Every structure is written in C-alpha cells, then in structure tokens.
Amino acid sequence: MDKIIELKNVSFVYDTQEEQKPALRNVSLDVRRGEFLAVIGHNGSGKSTLAKLLNAILLPTEGQVLVEGMDTADEDLVYEIRRRVGMVFQNPDNQIVATIVEDDVAFGPENLGVPPAEIRQRVDDALRAVGMYEFRGAEPHKLSGGQKQRVAVAGVIAMRTDCIIFDESTAMIDPKGRREVLETAKRLCREMGITVVMITHFMEEAVQADRVVVLDSGRVAAEGVPSEVFADSALLRRTGLELPFAAKLAGKIRTAGVPLPDGLLTPDSVADALFAAAQEAEVI
Amino acid sequence: MIRDVAIGQYLPGHSFLHKMDARVKIVCTLAFIIAIFLCKNFWSLGLMVFAALVMTLLSRVPFGQLLRSLRPVAFILLFTAILNLFYTKAGNVLWHWKIFTLTDRGIYTAVFMAVRILSLISVSALLTFTTTPTALTDGIEKLLSPLKLVKVPVHSLAMMMTLALRFIPTLIEEIDRIMSAQKARGADLETGGFIRRAKALLPILIPLFVSAFRRAYDLAYAMECRCYRGGEGRTRMKQMRMGVRDGVAIALFAALTAGIFLLNHFFAHLI
Amino acid sequence: MAELEVRSLTHRYGAKHMPQVTAVKDVSLRVQAGELLGVIGHTGSGKSTLIQHFNGLLTPTSGEVLLDGENIFRDKQATRAARFRVGLCFQYPEYQLFEETVYKDIAFGPRNMQLPQDEIDRRVRRAAQFVELPDALLEKSPFDLSGGEKRRAAIAGVLAMEPEILVLDEPTAGLDPKGRETILSLVADYRRQTGSTVILVSHSMEDIARLATKALVMNRGEVALYGTVDEVFSQGERLVAMGLDVPAVTRIFLSLRERGLPVRTDVYTLEQGAAEYLRLFGKGARA
Numbered sequence: 001m002d003k004i005i006e007l008k009n010v011s012f013v014y015d016t017q018e019e020q021k022p023a024l025r026n027v028s029l030d031v032r033r034g035e036f037l038a039v040i041g042h043n044g045s046g047k048s049t050l051a052k053l054l055n056a057i058l059l060p061t062e063g064q065v066l067v068e069g070m071d072t073a074d075e076d077l078v079y080e081i082r083r084r085v086g087m088v089f090q091n092p093d094n095q096i097v098a099t100i101v102e103d104d105v106a107f108g109p110e111n112l113g114v115p116p117a118e119i120r121q122r123v124d125d126a127l128r129a130v131g132m133y134e135f136r137g138a139e140p141h142k143l144s145g146g147q148k149q150r151v152a153v154a155g156v157i158a159m160r161t162d163c164i165i166f167d168e169s170t171a172m173i174d175p176k177g178r179r180e181v182l183e184t185a186k187r188l189c190r191e192m193g194i195t196v197v198m199i200t201h202f203m204e205e206a207v208q209a210d211r212v213v214v215l216d217s218g219r220v221a222a223e224g225v226p227s228e229v230f231a232d233s234a235l236l237r238r239t240g241l242e243l244p245f246a247a248k249l250a251g252k253i254r255t256a257g258v259p260l261p262d263g264l265l266t267p268d269s270v271a272d273a274l275f276a277a278a279q280e281a282e283v284i
Numbered sequence: 285m286i287r288d289v290a291i292g293q294y295l296p297g298h299s300f301l302h303k304m305d306a307r308v309k310i311v312c313t314l315a316f317i318i319a320i321f322l323c324k325n326f327w328s329l330g331l332m333v334f335a336a337l338v339m340t341l342l343s344r345v346p347f348g349q350l351l352r353s354l355r356p357v358a359f360i361l362l363f364t365a366i367l368n369l370f371y372t373k374a375g376n377v378l379w380h381w382k383i384f385t386l387t388d389r390g391i392y393t394a395v396f397m398a399v400r401i402l403s404l405i406s407v408s409a410l411l412t413f414t415t416t417p418t419a420l421t422d423g424i425e426k427l428l429s430p431l432k433l434v435k436v437p438v439h440s441l442a443m444m445m446t447l448a449l450r451f452i453p454t455l456i457e458e459i460d461r462i463m464s465a466q467k468a469r470g471a472d473l474e475t476g477g478f479i480r481r482a483k484a485l486l487p488i489l490i491p492l493f494v495s496a497f498r499r500a501y502d503l504a505y506a507m508e509c510r511c512y513r514g515g516e517g518r519t520r521m522k523q524m525r526m527g528v529r530d531g532v533a534i535a536l537f538a539a540l541t542a543g544i545f546l547l548n549h550f551f552a553h554l555i
Numbered sequence: 556m557a558e559l560e561v562r563s564l565t566h567r568y569g570a571k572h573m574p575q576v577t578a579v580k581d582v583s584l585r586v587q588a589g590e591l592l593g594v595i596g597h598t599g600s601g602k603s604t605l606i607q608h609f610n611g612l613l614t615p616t617s618g619e620v621l622l623d624g625e626n627i628f629r630d631k632q633a634t635r636a637a638r639f640r641v642g643l644c645f646q647y648p649e650y651q652l653f654e655e656t657v658y659k660d661i662a663f664g665p666r667n668m669q670l671p672q673d674e675i676d677r678r679v680r681r682a683a684q685f686v687e688l689p690d691a692l693l694e695k696s697p698f699d700l701s702g703g704e705k706r707r708a709a710i711a712g713v714l715a716m717e718p719e720i721l722v723l724d725e726p727t728a729g730l731d732p733k734g735r736e737t738i739l740s741l742v743a744d745y746r747r748q749t750g751s752t753v754i755l756v757s758h759s760m761e762d763i764a765r766l767a768t769k770a771l772v773m774n775r776g777e778v779a780l781y782g783t784v785d786e787v788f789s790q791g792e793r794l795v796a797m798g799l800d801v802p803a804v805t806r807i808f809l810s811l812r813e814r815g816l817p818v819r820t821d822v823y824t825l826e827q828g829a830a831e832y833l834r835l836f837g838k839g840a841r842a
Contacts, residue, residue: 042731043702057505079511087509090729094502097510099294099417099450106521108510119521137296141453144598155510171729174598175758175800201731240733245761245803245825252829258836267803271810274832278816283835458650464612465651468643469712470667487663490653494698 004163004195005031005054005085010063012049012218023049025218026063031163031197036189038206038226039199041215042240050215051167051199055085068162083112086156088169092148093141101143101151102127102136108159119158126158127151129192130184146177150184157188163195164188170200182208203230203244207265214239227263246270293353293412300529301343301414306423308530312537313411319544320400328547329399335540336403336410345413353409354402361401368394417449419522426524439515447503455496462491557623557640557719559586559609559752564618566604578604580776581618586720586752586769591743593767593784594756595799601776602756603646606722609754610641622720639668642718646725648709652697657688657708660697664716682715683708686741703734710738714745720752721745727757735759739766760802764788764823772799789821804828 012024024046031037031054041047052058053065056072065072067081086108089095098104102123109119127133130150140148149169156164166185170178182205188194198205206212212229214222216239222229230236230243243251243265250264250273258277264270296302301309316332323329340350354361368390375389412420425442432438466487467473473484566579579601586592596602607613608620611627611634620627620637627637642664645651654660661682665675683693686707692700697708710726723742727735739762746753757763763770763784770787772780774797780787788794791805801809802823808831811818822831 042733055509057509079513082509082511087506089502089506091499091502093454094499095506097450097503097507098446103416103418103521107507107512110518110520111511111513113517113519116519116521116523119519123521139453140450141457159510176597176798203732240731242732246807248825249804249807249828252825253832256829256833258833267806267810271807274807275811275814275816278811278832278835281836283837461645462651464607465645465648466663467612468610468638468645469651469664469716470638471663472667487651487653491651494653495650 002033003030004033004068005197006064006066007050007053007060008064008066010053010060010065012046012053012058013061014049023218024053024060027215027218027220028063029213029220029223031195032211033162034189034193034195036186036196036208036210037198038209038212039197039215040201040203040206040212040241041221042201044217045215045239046218047199047215048167049218051087051165051197054165054197055087056081057087083159084161085163085165086159086161087165087167088149088152088156090168090171092145092152092169092173095152096140096148096155099139100136101132101138101140104140104151105136105154105158108155112159122158122160123154126154129157129188130154131180144177145173146180149173149177149181153181153184153188157192157194161194163197165197165199167199168201169198170202170205178202178205203242204266207244207247214241216240226265230265231262250274293409294416295345295349295413297344297414299342299344299414301339301410303527303529304414304533305524305526305530306415306419307427307524308526308533309411309415310420310423310427312533313407315537315541316407317404319541320404322544322548323400324548325551326396327551328544329396329403331540331543331547333399333403336406339407339410343410343414345410349413350406350409353413354405357401357405361398364401365394365398368397418446419524421446421449422520422522422524439518443515451499454499455492458495459488459492462488462495557752558588559641559720559754560621560624561585561605561608562619562621564605564608564615564620566601566608566613567616568604578776579608579615582773582778584771584778584781586754588719588752589746589750590769591746591753591755591767593763593770594754594773595758595760595763595770595787596773596779597798600773602773603724604776605773606643606724606754606756609637609720609722610643611635611637612643639664639716640718641720641722642713642716643722644710644713644724644726646728648713648726649697649702649705651712652705652709655696656694657683657697657700658693660708661693661711661715664712668716678715678717679711682711685714685745686711687737703730703737706730706734706738707741710741717749718751720754722754722756724756725758726755727759727762735762742766758800760788760794760800760805760823764802772797774799784823785821788823791820 007027007029010024010027014021014023039047039050049058053060056078059073067085070077070081072081096104097107105123105126106119109122127136130153132147132150132154135143135147140151170181185196185198189196198209200206207226207230209226212224212226213220214229221239222232222235230247236243246267247265250260250270254260260273260277264273320332323332370384372387372390372393373385375387377385377387379386421442425438428438471484471487561582561584564579564582568576568578582605594602604613608615614628622637622640625633627633652660654663658679661679662675665678688704688707688711692704697705700708726738742753743766745751767784770784771778772787779797780790788805791801791809794801804825805823808818808820808822812820819831822828
C-alpha cells in the first residue's frame with residue numbers, strides 16, 4: 001500500500017532549561033494511504049509528540065518525517081504539508097477561531113486563498129459530512145463538546161486534506177461526544193478515503209482501527225491489527241494499557257472452557273460469538 | 285450568575301438592516317453618533333430619535349431586547365442627568381434649597397443629554413444586534429485598509445478583535461468555574477476591606493491568566509495548522525457587496541444630516 | 556459522619572425577563588453516612604448544578620439541602636459551615652491551582668478554615684500522602700508538575716479540608732487508564748480510611764458499577780433512577796433509552812436477550828457476566 005506519511009528513525013528530545021527529556025527514540029513508522037490508524041500509549045509514552053511531528057508543529061531532533069515525500073524539516077514545504085495533513089486537537093474550545101460555525105469552517109480554505117464561491121461549497125459539504133449543517137449559523141460556545149470537535153473536523157476537511165490527525169480529540173468530551181467523533185472519523189475514512197490517525201488512550205476506540213501502534217517510553221512497542229495487538233496480554237501489562245471490558249468478558253468465558261474465537265474486542269463481536277457458541281452447544 | 289451577561293449580541297434575522305453591508309452600517313452608525321452631537325435643539329434631536337425609532341422598527345429587533353442593552357448604562361444616564369439637573373445655574377430658578385438649584389434650563393439640559401445618550405447607545409446596540417461579529421470585524425478591516433499604506437497592521441488588528449469576541453464567552457465561563465472552585469475551598473470574595481478583597485482575587489486571576497495563556501498557545505498552533513499566514517493571499521467566503529439597499533440608506537442619511545442643519549438653523553432660538 | 560438529604564430541590568437559571576432554564580427539577584434523595592454514591596447523566600443533565608447545592612455554592616430556587624437534619628441555607632453561618640463539611644472537587648481541578656508552591660496551594664482550604672498552623676501542616680502532609688505526592692514535590696511550583704500530579708495536588712487541596720462528604724465531579728476526566736486507576740483507588744482508600752461519604756460523578760459506567768454502593772441517574776434535570784447499583788443497572792434498557800452508556804457487559808447481555816437467549820440482563824460486572832453466561836451451559840457443556 002502507498003505510504004502517505006513516513007517516519008524514518010525519528011528521535012525527539014524536549015530541550016528544557018533543567019533537563020533534556022527524550023520523548024521519542026528512534027521511531028520508524030508508516031501511515032498508509034486510506035487507513036484508520038490508532039496510536040495508543042499511556043501519558044508520557046510520546047504519542048502526543050508523535051502527532052505534532054506529523055504536520056511540522058515539531059521537527060525531529062534526529063531522523064526524518066516525510067509527508068507525501070516532503071520533508072517536514074524543509075521550511076518552504078510546511079504550508080504544503082499542512083494543507084495535506086490536518087489536525088484536530090484535544091481541547092475543543094481552543095481551536096475554534098470564529099464566532100459563527102460556518103465562518104470557522106471557512107477559515108482554512110480562506111487561508112489557502114480558495115475563491116469565495118468554492119469556499120461556500122466546501123464549507124457546506126464539510127458541515128454535511130460531519131452532520132453539523134443544521135448548526136452552520138450557531139455560536140460555537142453554545143455547542144456540546146462532541147459538536148465542537150465535529151466543527152473542528154469540518155474545518156479540516158474543508159481544506160481538502162488527505163489525512164486527519166486526531167490528537168487525543170476525544171479525551172475531554174463525554175461518551176456521547178466521543179462516539180460522535182469516532183463515528184465521524186470512521187465515516188470519513190471509509191466513505192471519503194481520508195487517512196485517519198487517531199491518537200487516543202481509549203482502548204474502545206483503538207479496537208475499531210485498521211491498525212494499532214503501541215508506544216511505550218518513546219518507542220514503538222507493538223504494531224499490528226487490533227486483534228493481534230490486544231491478544232498480547234504481556235504487552236498490555238508492560239505498557240500500562242487495558243483490554244476493553246468486552247474482551248475481558250470473552251477471555252473469562254473462554255478460560256471457563258467455552259470455545260470462542262480469538263480476537264473478540266468489541267461488545268458486538270463478543271455478543272455475536274457468545275450467541276453462536278450458545279447455539280452450537282444447543283443450550284437454548 | 286455571571287454567565288447571564290449577554291455578550292456577542294447578534295440576533296439572527298433577515299431584516300433590511302441585517303441585509304445591509306457591514307461597512308455602510310458602521311459608517312452610518314458613526315455618522316449618526318456625530319450627528320447626535322451636532323443637534324443643538326429638541327427639533328433636530330427629535331428628528332434623530334425618530335430616525336432611531338424607524339431603524340429599530342426596520343431591524344425587527346424587539347424593543348424589550350433593545351431596552352435590556354441599555355440597562356448597563358442606566359447608572360451613567362442617571363448620573364449625568366442629575367448632574368445636569370443641579371449644576372446648570374442658567375435659566376429661570378424654579379426651586380432652591382441650600383446648595384441645590386433647579387432651573388428650567390437645567391431640566392432641558394438634563395433631558396437633552398439623557399435622550400442624546402439613549403439614542404447613541406440604542407443605535408450602537410442596533411449595529412451589533414444586526415451584524416455578525418465576523419461581518420463587523422471584516423467591515424472594520426475593509427474600512428481601515430487604506431491605513432495599510434502607512435504600515436498599520438490592519439488585518440492583525442481585525443483578527444485580534446475576532447479572537448477577542450470569540451473568547452469572551454469562553455473566558456466568562458472560565459471565571460465562573462474558577463470562582464466556584466475557589467469558593468468551594470472556602471475562599472471569601474465578599475467581605476473585608478479593599479486590600480483584602482484585592483488579595484482574595486489572586487486565586488481567581490492567576491488560574492485565569494494561566495489558562496488564557498494556555499488557550500492562546502493552543503490557538504496559535506491550531507491556526508498555523510490551518511495554514512494561517514496573516515492577511516496576505518487570504519480570500520473571504522462572505523464577500524461584502526453594496527446593493528440598492530445600501531444606496532438608499534446612504535441617501536437617507538445624507539437627507540437626515542441636512543435636516544439637522546436646517547432644524548438647528550431655523551429653530552436656533554428654541555434652546 | 557454526616558448524612559446528606561435533599562428535599563424536592565429545584566434550580567432555575569436566568570434572570571427576570573430572560574427565558575428561564577430549569578436545570579434541576581424536584582430532586583429528592585438521601586445519602587447515608589459512609590456511602591459511595593455514583594452520579595450518572597449526560598452533560599447538561601443537571602448533575603453538575605445539583606452537586607453545587609450540596610456545599611451551598613448554589614442556592615436552590617426551591618427545596619432544601621439538609622446536613623444531619625440541619626438546613627444548610629438557614630443562615631450564612633450554616634452555609635459557610637457546609638462549605639467545609641462538604642468538600643467539592645470540580646472537573647479539571649488542576650485549573651484552579653494558583654499558589655507559589657504545591658504546599659501552599661493544598662493549605663489554601665485549611666487556611667480559609669482558620670485552623671492553627673500546626674493543624675494546617677498536619678492536614679497538608681496527610682492529604683499529600685493520600686494522593687501519593689512525595690514531599691519533594693511540595694516545595695515545587697504547582698505549574699511545574701506533570702498533568703497527573705497536578706490533578707492529584709488539586710484533589711489534595713480538597714482532601715486537606717477533611718470534609719465529611721467528598722464530592723468529586725469527574726475526577727478522572729482526560730486521564731489515561733493508569734491515571735484513572737490511580738485516582739479511583741485513592742478515592743476508595745480515602746473513604747475506607749476516614750469513613751467519609753463520597754459522591755462521585757462519572758461518565759464511566761464500569762467505574763460506578765465497580766465502586767459505588769448506590770447510583771443516581773439524572774436525565775433532563777430530573778432523577779431518572781435512584782437506588783442501589785444492582786437496582787439501577789438492572790434497568791439497562793431504560794439507561795439505553797436515555798442515550799446513556801451501559802456497562803459493556805450489560806450491553807452484551809441485552810443483545811443476547813434480544814436474540815432470544817434466556818439470560819438475565821441485570822448483570823454489569825465481569826464476574827456476574829461470566830457466571831450468567833456459563834449458567835446456560837450447566838455442567839455438561841463446560842467440559
């Protein structure tokens with residue numbers, strides 16, 4: 001598969017007055033075009049640093065980050081990189097610029113110098129894509145956390161970016177908002193072919209990705225499809241991560257001797273498997 | 285509750301005033317304010333009040349809403365009225381007690397000033413009621429753009445205004461939250477002398493500043509990520525276009541100004 | 556230890572002439588001393604407004620809040636006393652840190668209580684110990700701490716008032732799994748060691764199911780469900796109908812039941828879930 005972002009032996013050191021804190025150590029990683037990639041790890045694992053390296057907010061201390069072949073360290077390319085890789089941040093209040101929803105969504109395309117009539121079209125399309133079209137005239141501060149984040153997503157896709165990075169965008173909002181944002185991200189990926197990189201510490205979100213990267217103390221501790229990564233209980237313990245509850249339940253029942261398939265992570269897949277096993281054993 | 289304060293007063297609508305070009309509205313509002321100060325008698329002032337009433341009707345802003353926007357200035361209004369009432373010594377004395385003297389001239393001046401301030405505030409309120417903050421700042425940016433020639437950073441100023449407007453409600457909520465949190469830890473914000481009260485504000489102000497800086501930092505990143513590079517090469521989704529409506533408004537304003545001068549001139553003897 | 560009672564409390568926002576919003580409507584409840592009450596509800600369900608009445612920060616439009624049978628709104632002294640007997644820790648409490656040192660910040664509450672110096676010192680150290688902040692950090696600026704440490708320092712600021720009732724509004728919001736676990740276990744420890752009542756607002760059904768003795772579900776400003784955790788989570792369908800999360804285990808059993816498996820749906824912990832499913836199999840199928 002075609003690579004949209006490539007990290008080559010990337011290290012990053014936070015240089016403060018008192019100390020030098022390495023946040024990433026020799027990370028090599030590809031983001032494939034069109035995939036839904038989840039990056040997980042506990043606080044201090046380097047996942048937020050990684051996010052900020054992907055669109056040149058931070059530059060690697062060592063190594064290279066290439067976005068569609070462009071080196072983020074090249075100052076002349078920063079603008080080109082950012083119009084291709086957009087970012088949705090953690091705090092929904094701190095990324096909305098305008099006092100009206102549609103004006104905020106227009107901010108990116110306006111900066112790109114898109115003609116007015118086309119901006120209008122893009123803004124309407126983007127707001128429809130995230131299900132916020134009815135709120136186009138609303139004041140952002142009156143929206144819920146999930147709605148604000150969806151406006152931020154619309155602001156990114158109105159720039160026609162190829163890739164969206166969610167930098168812990170669900171950390172500060174309630175479960176309903178989290179579901180809204182996750183569903184939006186999934187839909188953009190599946191229907192519009194936008195590459196999604198989801199940085200998160202919610203395992204329930206990570207299990208829905210195509211691929212998961214686990215970071216631990218600045219290194220890539222594991223990488224693979226969710227069913228593989230979450231099958232490695234030693235890895236999860238070591239990296240301070242937890243299995244989703246549904247997966248834990250499946251594990252408990254499996255240990256008790258009921259034959260269940262591997263890789264059950266979501267409540268739906270567990271319910272399906274439990275139902276199938278019950279039918280198989282003719283206990284109904 | 286602090287969050288009841290109405291800020292960002294825009295009332296969505298489709299009235300004549302809503303549809304006018306923001307630049308024309310800003311210029312007309314300024315012209316109106318100047319005109320109010322040019323009024324020398326009740327005839328010309330009456331004309332302006334009449335114009336303000338017509339504008340309010342045209343805007344379809346409910347009168348109640350407009351009156352509410354006057355509440356914050358009620359004190360200033362009362363204060364100036366009282367001041368004018370008792371400090372105007374000219375005219376026929378109607379009533380006298382110790383240092384207080386009430387003259388007919390005083391009453392005229394007090395009412396005149398009050399009406400003047402009222403119409404001034406109402407018209408400015410109408411501008412914010414019928415213009416989105418974005419249109420307002422865009423309008424100001426366009427109107428000030430000649431200043432770019434003398435190196436005034438017009439775009440930056442307008443952007444700062446937009447961001448300030450955007451973050452006022454957020455920061456008000458934040459103050460509310462911090463106040464509640466510190467009160468829950470027993471902070472006493474209501475009693476004590478001036479110095480004690482000022483000191484009691486520190487637990488509110490420090491977290492507020494810390495948070496405002498954090499927000500500013502986040503916001504700067506977010507704007508850069510959305511390819512913001514200042515005003516250069518930027519387009520706008522909402523184009524400002526002057527229409528027939530705006531022409532009519534300008535013509536009416538010219539007529540209004542002429543009216544003031546005529547009334548000032550012909551009724552000069554009538555205060 | 557105190558008992559908290561709320562009698563038909565209603566709170567309306569908005570000044571005269573403004574459209575009024577009823578944030579809390581006719582809420583009555585009684586929290587016995589030593590209980591851990593879990594409070595659940597959407598953002599905007601009125602739960603945050605409700606808990607700000609418990610220590611007298613908000614005054615009800617109508618209704619009463621009683622601490623050990625005494626109305627906390629009786630007079631100013633009573634309200635002020637309630638402020639210290641009921642410790643309220645807001646969401647993202649680290650945003651309220653302001654002092655030069657962590658020590659001074661934790662001491663802010665006790666100082667406002669006008670306790671003697673040595674008592675303040677004792678309380679600060681005890682609270683810091685509870686939240687596992689090492690002594691070395693106490694002399695640092697709170698702004699130099701890590702995110703998790705800031706959160707714990709802020710919680711210590713409330714614990715240092717040694718409230719009889721501790722109210723926490725989403726104390727784990729925004730933390731990673733490890734951070735969440737640390738906070739929840741310190742809350743449980745605090746309750747065990749001091750016998751205090753704890754009221755915990757949380758979006759995580761799993762946490763409420765695991766920790767709480769009773770649960771209160773708020774919906775549109777009203778009490779939707781109130782009872783023991785068993786009672787509340789046995790109403791899985793109703794929780795789902797309100798658009799609330801149910802524990803993943805409950806969700807799985809609701810789905811199995813829908814497809815015709817004869818399972819109970821009032822299960823919410825892993826142990827209950829596994830046991831209930833295995834019950835279907837009886838002895839024979841287990842082999």
